[in-house]
Amino acid sequence: MQVQMRVRRYNPEKQSKPWWGEYTLQNVNRTDTVLDLLHRVKWEIDGTLALRRSCGHGVCGSDAMRINGANALACKTLVSRLAAAGEPNVQIQVEPLLGLAVQKDLIVNMEPFFEHYRSVLPFMVNNDPVPADGRERLQSPEDRARFDDTTKCILCAACTSSCPSFWANDKYVGPAAIVQAHRFIFDSRDQATSERLQVVGDTFGVWRCRTIFNCTNACPRDIEVTRAIAEVKVALTTGEV
Amino acid sequence: MPQVHIHQHDAIIVGAGGAGLMAALYASKNANVAVVSKLYPTRSHTGAAQGGISAALGNVEEDRWEWHAFDTVKGSDYLADQDAVDVLCKEAIDAVIELEHMGLPFDRFPNGKISQRRFGGHTNNETKKPVQRACHAADRTGHMILQTLYQQCIKNKVNFFDEFHVVDLIRVGDAVAGVVALEIATGDFHIFHGKAVMFATGGWGRCWEVTSNAHSLTGDGAAICFRQGVPMEDMEFFQFHPTGIYKLGILITEGVRGEGGILLNGKGERFMEKYAPTIKDLASRDVVSRAIFLELRDGNGVNGQNYVHLDVTPATVNKYFELAGETRRITREDIEQKLPDIADFTRTYLGVDPVEEPMPIQPTAHYAMGGIPTNVDAQVLANAQGNVITGLYAAGEVACVSVHGANRLGTNSLVDLVVFGRRAGMHIAANVANMTLPALPKDAAAPVIAEFERIRTNKGQAKPYELRNRMQKTMTDNVGVFRTAESMASAQEELKQLRHEYLTNIVIDDKGNQFNTDLLEAWELGCLLELAEVTAFSAYNRTESRGGHAREDYPNRDDQNWLKHTFCRKEGDRFHLDYKPVTILRYQPKERVY
Numbered sequence: 001m002q003v004q005m006r007v008r009r010y011n012p013e014k015q016s017k018p019w020w021g022e023y024t025l026q027n028v029n030r031t032d033t034v035l036d037l038l039h040r041v042k043w044e045i046d047g048t049l050a051l052r053r054s055c056g057h058g059v060c061g062s063d064a065m066r067i068n069g070a071n072a073l074a075c076k077t078l079v080s081r082l083a084a085a086g087e088p089n090v091q092i093q094v095e096p097l098l099g100l101a102v103q104k105d106l107i108v109n110m111e112p113f114f115e116h117y118r119s120v121l122p123f124m125v126n127n128d129p130v131p132a133d134g135r136e137r138l139q140s141p142e143d144r145a146r147f148d149d150t151t152k153c154i155l156c157a158a159c160t161s162s163c164p165s166f167w168a169n170d171k172y173v174g175p176a177a178i179v180q181a182h183r184f185i186f187d188s189r190d191q192a193t194s195e196r197l198q199v200v201g202d203t204f205g206v207w208r209c210r211t212i213f214n215c216t217n218a219c220p221r222d223i224e225v226t227r228a229i230a231e232v233k234v235a236l237t238t239g240e241v
Numbered sequence: 242m243p244q245v246h247i248h249q250h251d252a253i254i255v256g257a258g259g260a261g262l263m264a265a266l267y268a269s270k271n272a273n274v275a276v277v278s279k280l281y282p283t284r285s286h287t288g289a290a291q292g293g294i295s296a297a298l299g300n301v302e303e304d305r306w307e308w309h310a311f312d313t314v315k316g317s318d319y320l321a322d323q324d325a326v327d328v329l330c331k332e333a334i335d336a337v338i339e340l341e342h343m344g345l346p347f348d349r350f351p352n353g354k355i356s357q358r359r360f361g362g363h364t365n366n367e368t369k370k371p372v373q374r375a376c377h378a379a380d381r382t383g384h385m386i387l388q389t390l391y392q393q394c395i396k397n398k399v400n401f402f403d404e405f406h407v408v409d410l411i412r413v414g415d416a417v418a419g420v421v422a423l424e425i426a427t428g429d430f431h432i433f434h435g436k437a438v439m440f441a442t443g444g445w446g447r448c449w450e451v452t453s454n455a456h457s458l459t460g461d462g463a464a465i466c467f468r469q470g471v472p473m474e475d476m477e478f479f480q481f482h483p484t485g486i487y488k489l490g491i492l493i494t495e496g497v498r499g500e501g502g503i504l505l506n507g508k509g510e511r512f513m514e515k516y517a518p519t520i521k522d523l524a525s526r527d528v529v530s531r532a533i534f535l536e537l538r539d540g541n542g543v544n545g546q547n548y549v550h551l552d553v554t555p556a557t558v559n560k561y562f563e564l565a566g567e568t569r570r571i572t573r574e575d576i577e578q579k580l581p582d583i584a585d586f587t588r589t590y591l592g593v594d595p596v597e598e599p600m601p602i603q604p605t606a607h608y609a610m611g612g613i614p615t616n617v618d619a620q621v622l623a624n625a626q627g628n629v630i631t632g633l634y635a636a637g638e639v640a641c642v643s644v645h646g647a648n649r650l651g652t653n654s655l656v657d658l659v660v661f662g663r664r665a666g667m668h669i670a671a672n673v674a675n676m677t678l679p680a681l682p683k684d685a686a687a688p689v690i691a692e693f694e695r696i697r698t699n700k701g702q703a704k705p706y707e708l709r710n711r712m713q714k715t716m717t718d719n720v721g722v723f724r725t726a727e728s729m730a731s732a733q734e735e736l737k738q739l740r741h742e743y744l745t746n747i748v749i750d751d752k753g754n755q756f757n758t759d760l761l762e763a764w765e766l767g768c769l770l771e772l773a774e775v776t777a778f779s780a781y782n783r784t785e786s787r788g789g790h791a792r793e794d795y796p797n798r799d800d801q802n803w804l805k806h807t808f809c810r811k812e813g814d815r816f817h818l819d820y821k822p823v824t825i826l827r828y829q830p831k832e833r834v835y
Contacts, residue, residue, distance in 0.1 A: 013753045031590070043706035047750030047759035052284075055455040057491045057586060059384060060284040076589055103426065104756040110281065123392035124344025135298075136341040138353030144346060151346050151378070151385065155283050189344065222585070
């Protein structure tokens with residue numbers, strides 16, 4: 001099949017404003033990923049196209065972008081998901097994530113995103129001495145399951161940059177940071193729940209969430225982001241985790 | 242000459258995967274450390290590791306670190322250094338416990354202890370049966386290790402330089418004085434001046450066509466060191482993992498077979514019964530990859546295609562459990578719970594639901610057993626005699642201690658990077674105060690800046706991706722699962738031609754400075770070409786078959802002549818080989834059967 005790629009381009013070294021690059025690719029397979037197509041554009045047509053990518057199979061979180069208007073990982077989005085079966089000619093539109101400053105083409109500034117991540121104390125705090133036998137701290141499978149969903153996060157920013165509350169005010173910590181807070185708040189081994197709840201209970205914390213579900217739809221790891229945020233809200237309201 | 246920014250730190254750690262982060266945590270306790278990585282740390286490929294990290298915790302059945310050590314030595318086809326293997330397997334226990342204390346969310350047994358599963362080549366040495374040794378967090382153990390270590394680095398305020406691409410090592414006499422990096426966002430060059438430099442930059446699976454490795458795994462650290470006179474050890478040993486997704490190479494963890502998954506050929510035969518009668522589908526990776534290759538060559542692929550099936554559907558798995566007289570059974574829910582990411586991969590990329598139908602798989606280039614030679618403190622060796630380069634360290638996949646010898650056991654990569662990453666960090670912390678800071682040579686960044694200018698401005702015809710495709714094709718066809726003198730000679734000829742074109746005829750489109758990934762990809766290709774040549778040359782000269790190096794013209798292992806490590810270095814334009822004896826302690830080489 002033939003694919004018409006429409007890619008949002010911007011190189012601040014050369015251009016004063018963004019533009020659309022149009023590229024025609026022949027012999028595209030329905031099993032090709034959008035990353036495959038972007039690679040073909042970069043390698044076969046225009047090497048100046050800039051994007052981040054690494055693992056190529058949805059676990060490193062480098063290549064989150066807006067594909068046909070919705071956030072996704074380019075390496076996990078197959079042409080078959082964007083084109084009806086038997087369609088001989090398809091247009092695919094690719095843009096950088098919204099809400100983070102574009103640095104070049106599909107590359108956005110991730111620093112504000114990681115700053116929010118760091119603000120929720122995204123690390124285990126347990127000041128008890130380690131078990132006397134020198135072995136692991138025990139945790140029941142049920143306690144472990146309590147936060148399993150939020151351990152899957154790969155920090156790709158697809159959720160945060162799909163959130164209208166974040167677009168409206170980028171001081172909002174955003175869904176990804178709350179997911180990280182959730183991962184520790186509900187870990188039976190962690191002892192910094194109150195500090196963390198204080199951060200996410202702040203003016204720019206969970207109450208900015210309007211339960212729009214964009215984050216859940218955008219998550220390439222199928223994390224129930226909106227549910228995680230709701231669980232943090234409940235913990236704040238009831239004081240119980 | 243553009244302005245070069247200068248930074249000064251006690252130690253510079255290059256790469257922010259498991260080994261780099263572990264080293265950073267320990268070194269930072271006593272030294273001013275900079276972690277410099279071309280990726281954001283959480284993008285590192287440690288995060289793609291799936292099935293587990295082995296340690297003889299004995300949480301569910303008897304296990305001993307000595308058994309783990311024997312399995313590792315046997316898996317290595319007796320090429321691993323047994324003193325280093327002892328360190329690996331003994332310290333694995335403590336390292337896994339430390340990861341748990343750091344917060345790593347391991348899966349748990351009902352009694353609250355860390356859950357362990359079976360993995361290829363890991364056995365109870367007395368019964369010879371597979372043992373539950375691999376500690377895991379679902380099938381994303383590497384992801385959890387990477388996240389946990391990064392979290393701890395944030396907690397401990399480790400100093401990161403993200404998206405700074407290290408492109409050269411600064412050597413002064415028999416010591417090092419730092420590295421040169423290109424800041425990806427601006428194109429500016431930076432010198433990180435320090436007493437100690439550690440490379441933890443991972444492997445170079447991108448030398449081959451079908452690989453489980455990230456696009457960014459281009460062997461930068463190894464190539465940089467090699468260009469600065471550091472020898473490369475055992476480069477002929479590269480692991481082809483038996484179960485990559487057909488055509489894509491994405492890894493399907495051995496944990497699938499650990500949970501009971503079975504390999505079936507096009508005739509529906511469980512062919513591993515022929516090749517490894519005792520532990521069958523859970524034989525070492527090199528054994529299983531060769532078996533698949535031979536089945537495919539004999540026309541036993543599925544539907545005449547170049548793949549076999551990996552079947553983890555409950556009906557098939559339970560049938561074979563029953564045949565083996567085992568009482569355990571698996572359910573659909575077990576698969577969803579224990580192998581969620583695998584299920585997601587095959588559903589996403591193949592439209593295959595592993596709960597309902599078998600997965601098409603083929604061997605995929607996976608892991609470099611060889612690399613920068615080090616001792617057990619991760620200090621880099623200058624030569625086969627074992628002299629150390631002062632201040633230079635390496636750990637993780639880029640290094641060769643050697644604990645993997647000719648073939649790495651599953652899960653031991655994660656063990657390697659936490660154990661030796663930690664030892665590197667400890668050694669740096671203990672010694673950096675007593676080390677002197679060498680003066681920076683004048684214009685230390687000039688040679689590599691000149692090379693970047695050459696690539697940027699060269700007016701040739703060859704696009705980097707075309708050269709890369711040709712390299713990947715010749716390495717796959719000629720230096721793959723099986724090799725011959727003829728195939729490797731032809732690879733060497735092609736690689737020489739490719740090097741010539743790279744040096745004279747390359748052209749790129751992007752002439753700018755900011756985020757010039759066109760330029761960096763071209764430079765990375767130079768690293769891959771360098772390592773491909775070392776691999777082909779080292780492999781050509783080893784006239785035996787051992788572990789991951791399988792020669793059709795020399796099908797047997799030859800301990801008489803080849804129980805030794807290859808050291809390859811470059812003098813001018815020519816490669817030169819040295820050899821280093823293998824350290825044998827308790828386990829005398831014997832025939833390797835599974």
